[in-house]
Amino acid sequence: MWLLFLHSDLETTFSNINIPFDCEFLIAQETEHDIMLLEIYRASASVELKVEKFGVWNSISGLTAPTGSLSLRRTDLQGITIRAAVLDGKTEYFIPPDGHYGMLENEKWNGLIGMIVRNETDVSITPLIWNKQRNEVVNFIASMFKISVFLQPFSFMLWISIFATITGSALVLFIIDKVWNQHLIKISWFHILSSLSELFLTTFGAFCYQAGHYKTPTNTSGRVVFVSIYLTSVVILCCYSGSLISYIATHYYTLPFNDLEEFLKDGTYKMGVLKSSGDLTYFKDSNNPMIREVYRSFISPHVPNSLFSSYIEGLERVCSQFKYASVFGNDKFTPLSNLECNLHYLPIVQYDMSMTMSKNCPYKQVIGYV
Incomplete structure (x- = not known):
């Protein structure tokens, strides 16, 4: 929070200065009996400066200020447009041309993450898997998992x-x-x-x-x-x-294998992962040596055949190919599992997922609160 004691005209002083939406900037101006505190910000650099009364201070009653958070006080975005991206969407949102969630390839990001990094969109409506690489370039708004996990x-x-x-x-x-x-x-x-x-x-x-x-x-x-x-x-x-x-942490179950170690020892199965996805990054950069060995043995040597372009394609491969394993999230498994074959679901990991936005987006606190 910033506090500035100002004796000149407020509008003139800040006419060409952008106070970001998520910045708590207070102006203290002396009146006849007390000191008035004003809160100023811009919803966007292109709109006019917003000036709102924050509180009053005097030597008798002290500070009188609002108890609500910034997210509760700032509910007016002054009609600005926030660009959003969604995967496989059928609305007027921005859709990544390559149809990918986002992965770092040749020092460049593709998919939804790439659109946010290149400032082509502000927010990703599609929840994305959290990992270290993504967290360095975008902000994850909030975890989609409930606190009941504890x-x-x-x-x-x-x-x-x-x-x-x-x-x-x-x-x-x-x-x-x-x-x-x-x-x-x-x-x-x-x-x-x-x-x-x-x-x-x-x-x-x-x-x-x-x-x-x-x-x-x-x-x-x-x-x-x-x-x-x-x-x-x-x-x-x-x-x-x-x-x-x-x-x-990682869970190991008995169907169709007792654990991933047996999956590796078996060696007769093929594995597919969604291209440019958080699933692929997880296997490639996991801290678990066994997970990395799965990537080196079953995914990396068979690229691009080990990568599928959609979850539907991955499930269809499970049904059509002998001894084939496909990696996808539980939220994708349930709505896409109406296929003409019996599927065995083996949970191996839990992800943190969230919508994302550009790293320095000033609206994270407001959107995350909603």
């Missing part, structure tokens, strides 16, 4: 059990504290506990691995419960961390 490592009943354990532990500590104080006439804590809710938050903090607490029981039973709580939380944290990493 709940997947544990079952619903296990989460209920953890919550019940937290609640039960807090109740046990509360009962111990009351019994000890009332019947043994001793202070069981260095500071008297205020309520059951405070004990619940203390226990919850332990399970969230927030080490330390400012109230410590002095009786043996209370300390035993505390030690049990922290030991349980460590075990749960280790199990959750391992399960989460396993869940979001």
